[in-house]
Amino acid sequence: MTNSLFPSSETKPLIRSYSFDQVSIIRSIIELYIPAGRIDLDPCYNRGGFYKSGEIKLPFYKLDINPIYGAVGDSRNLPFQNETIGSTIFDPPFLTYPDKKKSCKMTLFGSFRTYKDLHEMYYSSFQEFYRIMLPASILIVKCQDSTIGSNFVSVVTKSVINPCEELGFRQIDMFILLSKQRIENRTKTQRMSRKYHSYFVVFRKGKRKCH
Numbered sequence: 001m002t003n004s005l006f007p008s009s010e011t012k013p014l015i016r017s018y019s020f021d022q023v024s025i026i027r028s029i030i031e032l033y034i035p036a037g038r039i040d041l042d043p044c045y046n047r048g049g050f051y052k053s054g055e056i057k058l059p060f061y062k063l064d065i066n067p068i069y070g071a072v073g074d075s076r077n078l079p080f081q082n083e084t085i086g087s088t089i090f091d092p093p094f095l096t097y098p099d100k101k102k103s104c105k106m107t108l109f110g111s112f113r114t115y116k117d118l119h120e121m122y123y124s125s126f127q128e129f130y131r132i133m134l135p136a137s138i139l140i141v142k143c144q145d146s147t148i149g150s151n152f153v154s155v156v157t158k159s160v161i162n163p164c165e166e167l168g169f170r171q172i173d174m175f176i177l178l179s180k181q182r183i184e185n186r187t188k189t190q191r192m193s194r195k196y197h198s199y200f201v202v203f204r205k206g207k208r209k210c211h
Contacts, residue, residue, distance in 0.1 A: 018176040025175045041088045043075040075125040080132040091142040144198040168208035175200040
């Protein structure tokens, strides 16, 4: 006997909330939430790393503030009319370097000098996504928590989930990408756990909350 409602030959593979492969996570999100089978917009396309394997169809619009492939576009000021985009995947930079000697110009689109810079860029981008995206459309955000100095910052909570829900997006799912690489630099005194994961947070555009 089997507990399945379907014969084993007809049972679809179970979609899990974690993976070592980001392509499989994006493919799962598309299968669950994007019936068209293709993401409309990637405003941080850069080299198109998500699509190199050919398992994920290229997005209709490929933009980047400093593009290697695709067209020039700033996620904070996009060239689309209101409510015209059906789905968006957002993979912004997440590294923060407090050292003032390091450049934080967004033309590099690689890192931020302060957490405030990161938060402001994310928030402005989410505002713009809300403007251009159709009602009930899907926003996928790849992000990673950060350690700034000796302080842990929950970027996924403070700079992704909370701002998105404030603007009118509703979180509907979350996937965890586990890292295959293990950086084992050791210090004499470990102050917090070593992080080996990042997130793909899935939102659906709803009505803007009233304040």
